[in-house]
Amino acid sequence: xxxxxxxxxxxxxxxxxxxxxxxxxxxxxxxxxxxxxxxxxxxxxxxxxxxxxxxxxxxxxxxxxxxxxxxxxxxxxxxxxxxxxxxxxxxxxxxxxxxxxxxxxxxxxxxxxxxxxxxxxxxxxxxxxxxxxxxxxxxxxxxxxxxxxxxxxxxxxxxxxxxxxxxxxxxxxxxxxxxxxxxxxxxxxxxxxxxxxxxxxxxxxxxxxxxxxxxxxxxxxxxxxxxxxxxxxxxxxxxxxxxxxxxxxxxxxxxxxxxxxxxxxxxxxxxxxxxxxxxxxxxxxxxxxxxxxxxxxxxxxxxxxxxxxxxxxxxxxxxxxxxxxxxxxxxxxxxxxxxxxxxxxxx
Numbered sequence: 001x002x003x004x005x006x007x008x009x010x011x012x013x014x015x016x017x018x019x020x021x022x023x024x025x026x027x028x029x030x031x032x033x034x035x036x037x038x039x040x041x042x043x044x045x046x047x048x049x050x051x052x053x054x055x056x057x058x059x060x061x062x063x064x065x066x067x068x069x070x071x072x073x074x075x076x077x078x079x080x081x082x083x084x085x086x087x088x089x090x091x092x093x094x095x096x097x098x099x100x101x102x103x104x105x106x107x108x109x110x111x112x113x114x115x116x117x118x119x120x121x122x123x124x125x126x127x128x129x130x131x132x133x134x135x136x137x138x139x140x141x142x143x144x145x146x147x148x149x150x151x152x153x154x155x156x157x158x159x160x161x162x163x164x165x166x167x168x169x170x171x172x173x174x175x176x177x178x179x180x181x182x183x184x185x186x187x188x189x190x191x192x193x194x195x196x197x198x199x200x201x202x203x204x205x206x207x208x209x210x211x212x213x214x215x216x217x218x219x220x221x222x223x224x225x226x227x228x229x230x231x232x233x234x235x236x237x238x239x240x241x242x243x244x245x246x247x248x249x250x251x252x253x254x255x256x257x258x259x260x261x262x263x264x265x266x267x268x269x270x271x272x273x274x275x276x277x278x279x280x281x282x283x284x285x286x287x288x289x290x291x292x293x294x295x296x297x298x299x300x301x302x303x304x305x306x307x308x309x310x311x312x313x314x315x316x317x318x319x320x321x322x323x324x325x326x327x328x329x330x331x332x333x334x335x336x337x338x339x340x341x342x343x344x345x346x347x
Contacts, residue, residue, distance in 0.1 A: 003037035003049070008056045008072075009080045017081035018124070024092065032087030036080045036128075043079075043132055044139075046159050048151035050208040051244050052076070058242065067148050075135035082128035089121045147244060150206040154195055156294060199251050199266060199300030207245040207273060207292045211237050215275040218247050219287055222296065225268040229306030232282050233262035245291075247273070253303070257282060265303030269296040 011026040041049040055064040063069045142149035239246030255261030274287035317329040
């Protein structure tokens with residue numbers, strides 16, 4: 001699913017919220033809806049937009065809870081409706097045909113001039129900006145532990161974020177090297193961190209997606225940017241099985257992975273999240289699937305930086321003698337010396 005192929009607002013909703021006649025054709029509103037949804041994704045961020053899209057697909061009536069329902073009904077719908085009209089007015093004015101681009105004039109209708117059309121487009125855009133500003137205010141007033149606020153605060157590497165509005169029709173877009181979209185913090189030298197964790201604290205990750213049958217635990221693998229050192233922790237989902245996932249762990253010195261504890265030195269890390277069916281496995285090769293990856297910055301001071309680790313990929317060896325299967329040797333570790341002795345007796 002994405003803003004381009006999944007509609008989270010209908011043409012009927014656009015007409016109703018903007019007071020347009022029923023004769024405004026769906027086919028002329030559908031492409032503008034996609035671009036309005038792209039603008040919404042830049043406001044909400046990729047993570048929160050994905051959660052909204054998933055909730056809309058699952059149940060358009062409840063959207064998974066009161067907070068998401070309020071965000072969608074009170075803010076997203078009116079923003080999308082007016083943003084769609086801003087995009088749609090040129091297409092409603094003129095239409096391309098085999099012999100060129102035409103507009104209709106006749107049957108008691110008079111086509112508006114280009115200047116009037118520009119005014120209508122500008123007014124629709126300004127109304128969308130009013131709703132965008134209200135939406136940002138609503139999101140920033142949510143408690144920082146709220147799942148929707150956590151998703152809003154989460155940035156995916158390289159994504160553009162719209163963080164404010166100007167009534168002149170210009171929307172500032174965040175470049176990934178411009179720093180944090182809420183605090184304005186300058187970017188790090190190595191990479192632009194997309195989520196901040198704290199040392200000596202309980203940290204919660206909000207991951208889009210669902211918990212599938214058999215996925216009882218999650219293996220979080222942190223790879224140190226500067227040297228490739230690896231730190232791991234095992235945790236469980238404290239959120240809904242239908243999503244989003246809430247993965248919580250404690251950052252402590254000397255943390256034990258199976259206890260939900262981990263030691264992360266201050267600095268930049270790359271996080272990959274895997275699902276698994278037990279609470280003890282630390283091998284990536286024994287997990288079920290990879291579900292998430294993002295850049296992490298750990299704030300604070302101190303912490304041991306782990307040495308680079310290559311856990312290898314255990315493999316099996318099939319032994320055949322003269323084309324006849326003899327045995328299978330399992331879980332051979334490629335990172336250590338292995339000796340295979342075969343005693344063959346011919347009769």
